Amino acid sequence: MAYLNSAVDVLQVPVIGRILRGRWGRLILQVPLVIFAVVLVIDGLTGPVEASRNLATVAPWVHYRGLVVLALLLAGNLFCMACPFTVPRTLAKHLSIRGKRFPKILRNKWIAILSLFTLFFLYEWLDLWASPALTAWLIVAYFVASFVMEAAFTESAFCKYVCPLGTFNFVYSSVSPTQIGVKNPAMCAACVGKECVNGSYAPQVAIRIDQIPVFNADGSSNSTQPKEIRYSPAGTLGCGTELFAPQIKSNLDCTFCLDCVRACPHDNASLFIRQPGRELTQPESWAKRWDLSLLVICLAFMGVTNAFGMVPPIYELQAWMIRNLGFQNELPMLVIIFGVGNLLLPLVATVITAGLSKVFADSDFSVREITAAFAPAFVPVGFAIWFAHYSFHFLIAPFSIFPVFQEFLGQSGNWAAFSGAVDLQVIGLLQMVVLVGGFLWSMVLAQRAALRLYQRAGLPGLLPWALLLLLLMLAALNIFSMPMEMRGTNFLFG
Amino acid sequence: MLLRLFMLMLIGLMAAGCRQDAPATDNPNIQIELIVNSERIVVGETLLFVQVYDAEDNLIDGAKVNIRGDMSHAGMTPVIRDIETGRDGQYETSFEWTMAGDWFIDVTVTLPDGTQDKERFEYVVGVP
Numbered sequence: 276m277a278y279l280n281s282a283v284d285v286l287q288v289p290v291i292g293r294i295l296r297g298r299w300g301r302l303i304l305q306v307p308l309v310i311f312a313v314v315l316v317i318d319g320l321t322g323p324v325e326a327s328r329n330l331a332t333v334a335p336w337v338h339y340r341g342l343v344v345l346a347l348l349l350a351g352n353l354f355c356m357a358c359p360f361t362v363p364r365t366l367a368k369h370l371s372i373r374g375k376r377f378p379k380i381l382r383n384k385w386i387a388i389l390s391l392f393t394l395f396f397l398y399e400w401l402d403l404w405a406s407p408a409l410t411a412w413l414i415v416a417y418f419v420a421s422f423v424m425e426a427a428f429t430e431s432a433f434c435k436y437v438c439p440l441g442t443f444n445f446v447y448s449s450v451s452p453t454q455i456g457v458k459n460p461a462m463c464a465a466c467v468g469k470e471c472v473n474g475s476y477a478p479q480v481a482i483r484i485d486q487i488p489v490f491n492a493d494g495s496s497n498s499t500q501p502k503e504i505r506y507s508p509a510g511t512l513g514c515g516t517e518l519f520a521p522q523i524k525s526n527l528d529c530t531f532c533l534d535c536v537r538a539c540p541h542d543n544a545s546l547f548i549r550q551p552g553r554e555l556t557q558p559e560s561w562a563k564r565w566d567l568s569l570l571v572i573c574l575a576f577m578g579v580t581n582a583f584g585m586v587p588p589i590y591e592l593q594a595w596m597i598r599n600l601g602f603q604n605e606l607p608m609l610v611i612i613f614g615v616g617n618l619l620l621p622l623v624a625t626v627i628t629a630g631l632s633k634v635f636a637d638s639d640f641s642v643r644e645i646t647a648a649f650a651p652a653f654v655p656v657g658f659a660i661w662f663a664h665y666s667f668h669f670l671i672a673p674f675s676i677f678p679v680f681q682e683f684l685g686q687s688g689n690w691a692a693f694s695g696a697v698d699l700q701v702i703g704l705l706q707m708v709v710l711v712g713g714f715l716w717s718m719v720l721a722q723r724a725a726l727r728l729y730q731r732a733g734l735p736g737l738l739p740w741a742l743l744l745l746l747l748m749l750a751a752l753n754i755f756s757m758p759m760e761m762r763g764t765n766f767l768f769g
Numbered sequence: 770m771l772l773r774l775f776m777l778m779l780i781g782l783m784a785a786g787c788r789q790d791a792p793a794t795d796n797p798n799i800q801i802e803l804i805v806n807s808e809r810i811v812v813g814e815t816l817l818f819v820q821v822y823d824a825e826d827n828l829i830d831g832a833k834v835n836i837r838g839d840m841s842h843a844g845m846t847p848v849i850r851d852i853e854t855g856r857d858g859q860y861e862t863s864f865e866w867t868m869a870g871d872w873f874i875d876v877t878v879t880l881p882d883g884t885q886d887k888e889r890f891e892y893v894v895g896v897p
């Protein structure tokens with residue numbers, strides 16, 4: 276175990292491990308979700324227009340979001356693992372190896388930042404949360420976009436560069452307790468085909484004989500033996516997001532599809548238990564790029580804005596903008612509120628904070644390097660903000676999907692039996708614990724980054740970042756202490 | 770093969786997704802009024818009054834009244850009340866506005882002779 280120092284291989288779990296590693300492992304997870312997605316679309320387009328009675332709104336906005344953050348915290352990126360939108364890649368492999376590579380200039384996270392921005396903006400502007408039909412069309416759009424990009428490019432460009440759900444999961448699976456790794460790095464060094472990334476799929480059967488090392492009990496090797504490596508239509512495509520198993524240090528970009536595990540002819544790649552959030556403490560696990568750092572920081576700010584969209588002050592702010600700035604309709608106001616809160620503010624705050632940190636610590640590092648060092652510290656606090664928000668919606672009606680489903684099937688919904696909910700006060704307490712916990716975790720990460728980067732001047736260099744993290748946490752705490760309102764925003768204009 | 774199976778499933782689902790339409794539609798012979806017992810509607814317990822009239826504006830007694838309050842946003846359990854007894858055409862029930870925001874209340878009235886009427890009322894519920 277090169278990077279993980281973990282001996283616990285999740286895929287060695289009896290039965291489940293075998294199923295997951297098997298050729299159809301991903302499809303077994305995907306098919307139920309595809310069927311479910313089709314059900315949502317049908318209900319969204321033909322069912323009741325009331326959001327609280329329609330699967331298309333209840334399932335994604337209450338249950339998906341609540342469960343996805345829980346899964347990220349406790350297990351890993353389980354949604355991407357079972358993602359229904361990527362079924363074409365699993366089924367029609369020939370489709371996925373034609374085409375070109377995604378344009379080089381776009382191989383970064385800028386589009387992903389914009390698509391997250393767009394999703395949260397549309398959510399607020401179109402009141403997706405209150406509209407089954409629009410949510411259904413959003414699901415259709417995901418299928419189309421994923422299919423088109425899967426067919427046009429060799430890699431999974433949609434997952435890696437565009438998909439907002441995937442991007443959210445990539446960023447916050449960095450807190451997860453699992454990660455892809457290899458059992459024996461020496462095997463990888465000797466591996467000829469690197470099938471984990473290149474794939475074992477071929478339209479026609481092809482066989483290659485590799486000389487592979489024979490390992491002694493102590494891990495050394497002084498002999499090799501021939502091994503038949505088989506490429507065939509039954510093989511697996513290599514990693515769709517182009518990760519190389521022996522070098523993986525982070526869950527970023529990993530969809531947990533396990534294709535690397537299936538493709539490796541030496542049974543060397545697997546999914547391992549690791550210390551939760553391990554990569555956040557390792558300075559080398561993330562590339563020092565602006566797009567990546569800003570993605571993580573913006574996503575934390577987006578968590579605040581998204582929650583702000585649900586409390587009374589946003590209505591006051593909009594009313595004020597109408598009165599004093601003469602706005603005539605909602606679109607430009609939301610563009611400004613979201614543009615400032617989700618893009619401009621994090622950008623400006625980051626540059627100022629990194630600049631101050633550089634000056635205070637009298638450091639030779641560039642602003643980009645400093646930002647990259649502190650960006651991982653925005654993961655726990657950002658995750659806590661999203662977790663607090665999504666679990667709120669989930670916990671006030673955790674079983675509501677059952678009666679809605681009963682009604683979908685034409686029965687009468689047994690609401691009395693499924694009306695269980697967690698007390699609002701308990702949820703409030705949970706939110707507070709989560710936010711403070713996330714903040715403290717962030718502070719530990721920021722402090723380590725400061726010591727690593729600035730050594731003796733760690734404290735002054737840490738100060739601006741600590742302040743920014745504190746402000747984020749306090750803003751979120753403040754918002755969650757207000758009563759949430761579930762209303763459309765259109766009322767302002769009648 | 771898989772594709773065909775999938776199409777089959779799809780058709781099956783289309784057929785299964787046959788939600789029954791609400792039995793009651795607007796009935797011109799019945800009028801429903803919903804009265805909310807407070808000036809400003811805020812989160813918390815309250816009383817709701819329903820009055821049922823016939824075409825000649827006479828109050829109707831002995832109807833079954835069902836009240837279902839939903840929020841216009843996904844993810845709130847509806848508040849459902851059944852009122853069996855009413856006096857002088859007045860039907861009263863306790864009701865809880867469980868969350869601030871946009872609500873709509875569907876009142877379904879079933880007369881002793883089985884005729885039905887359904888009416889929707891919308892409210893904005895504020896914080897106390």
Ligand code: SF4
Binds near residue numbers: 463466472521540543
């Ligand atoms: S994980 Fe498997 S396929 Fe990939 S380099 Fe290692 S041995 Fe080769």
Ligand code: SF4
Binds near residue numbers: 514515516532533536
């Ligand atoms: S490393 Fe690549 S192939 Fe392996 S699970 Fe992650 S996304 Fe899939």
Ligand SMILES: [Cu+2]
Binds near residue numbers: 582585664668759
């Ligand atoms: Cu919310």
